[in-house]
Amino acid sequence: MxxxxxxxxxxxxxxxxxxxxxxxxxxxxxxxxxxxxxxxxxxxxxxxxxxxxxxxxxxxxxxxxxxxxxxxxxxxxxxxxFAGRSVLPTDPALAFLNDLIEDYADEWLTKAMFHYRWHYADDISKGAKILPCWRGFSIPDEVLAERGTMISERQISRLRYVGSSPATAPVIESSYVRFLEAMEDHLRLYPYLLGNRPSAADFAVYGQLTQLAEFDPTPMALTLKVAQRVTAWVGMLEDQSGVDPEENGWFDTGNLPPTLLAILTEVGRVYPPVMLANARAVMNKEAEVVAEVDGSPWVQQPFPYQAKCLGWLRDSRNALSQADRTKVDVILSGTGCEAMF
Ligand SMILES: N[C@@H](CCC(=O)N[C@@H](CS)C(=O)NCC(=O)O)C(=O)O
Missing domain, CATH: 3.40.30.10 (Glutaredoxin)
Incomplete structure (x- = not known):
């Protein structure tokens, strides 16, 4: 065999x-x-x-x-x-919401991850100690320390690509806290974002939270303080091999829980203005993305990859049948997310 x-x-x-x-x-x-x-x-x-x-x-x-x-x-x-144990909802409208939350996690929550790691002294210090070890630690202390300095200096110089700066720090941090509160409210009632079985969106959120909730000291303490269930959930999502998904474990898009709509409303508050301004800056070959997020100014270096992400999300909505698109539009209406489509 x-x-x-x-x-x-x-x-x-x-x-x-x-x-x-x-x-x-x-x-x-x-x-x-x-x-x-x-x-x-x-x-x-x-x-x-x-x-x-x-x-x-x-x-x-x-x-x-x-x-x-x-x-x-x-x-x-x-x-x-590979057959079975799918992470994509069967209902095309819910599958689109999965794409949207997955992209928010990959492209927005990652800003919080990168920001906390390379903005605060304690987090920079831990990153500089541990990240080089993952490329080999059986080397002299001085070499390890040099590699740590090299990695941290390089990553700190990249903060401008994610838009983290003293001016945007409060926007990133308050959006992270609101996301945690919304996620905690949701987990109080349901085990996963889109129902009783895990989706790609859960794993994308989990990926960023492995760092925010389990590695970097500043966001780790914050996550535990604001959202104990979220901290516990990250530990559980790591290995879901023993979970038997319920065939019909997905939410019904005709009857989505208010806690999921609250998460979508947080997504819609911060992520569309940056995605739209970035796509415009990339298209017009501008030197800077300038936007307003949650009433505060936002400046970052244009990021062509995220302009593509916005295009893929639009394609994914356009590929829906008329009936499913209407369903999605009704769900997103008032969340702020509709601005992207
Ligand atoms: N969109 C990509 C993003 C991958 C990505 O940005 N990876 C980071 C590390 S988490 C990376 O390799 N950065 C370059 C580097 O660390 O040298 C994905 O979903 O896989």
Whole structure:
């Protein structure tokens, strides 16, 4: 008897998107092997065009191994290639809400993750100590310290890409707290974002929270203080291999709980203004994204990838039938999210 070959990926424990994918693979019972970035096996594997974590090594069209990145399309690819335990809702309207919350987690919550890690002294210090160890720690202390300084200096210089600055810090932080409160209210009643079974949106939120709630000291203390259930949930989402999904465990889009609408309203408060202003700046080749978020000024470096994300979300809404699009539009009306479509 032969078992299917495990999927191979390169990733790191400090990468939220790696954690997102590992949790999806565990839940879906897809066998995998994880290579850390110092693995000797990487020498024999191709490099991705944009070397991001995680990188998967998958069979390409001619059977040769191809390096593939980007968690969201990879999750969809694995839905086609592996049967059962789907993380995508069957109702197309709910599947669209899944896409929206997944993108908010990947593209907005990650701002909080990156901001807290590289803004506060305690968090910078922990990042500089631990992140280099994940590329190999059997080295002299001075070399490890040098690598820590190198990583932290590089990441701090990238804060401008996510839009974290002293001016935007209060916007990022208050939106994180409101998200936690909304998520805590939801978890008081339901185990997952979209019902009684986990979705890609849950794993995307989980990925960012592995860092915010379990690694970086400032947001970790804050998360526990504001949202004890959210902290506990992150620990549980890591390994959902023993959860048997209920076939009909998804919410009915005709009757969504107010706690989910409150989460969508938080999404709509912060994420559309930045996504729209960014897409405009990218299109007009402007040097800066200038927007207003929640009544405060927002400035960041344009990010072409996020302009593509907005395009994919619009495609996903346009692909719905007329009836499903109407359903989605009614749900989103008044949340602020409708501004993107
Ligand atoms: N959209 C991508 C994002 C992946 C990503 O940004 N990965 C980060 C780490 S979590 C990365 O590799 N950054 C470059 C670096 O660390 O050198 C996904 O969903 O997988």
């Amino acid at each position: 032969t078992n299917p070959a495990p999927l191979t990926l390169m990733g790191a424990p400090g990468s939220p998107y790696t954690r997102k994918m590992l949790a999806v693979l565990r839940y879906r019972h897809i066998p995998y092997r994880l290579l850390l970035s110092n693995s000797p096996q990487l020498a024999k594997l191709p490099q991705a065009k944009v070397p991001l974590l995680p990188t998967f090594y998958l069979p390409g069209p001619d059977g040769e191994v191809v390096a593939a990145t980007d968690s969201t399309p990879l999750i969809r690819r694995f839905e086609d290639e």
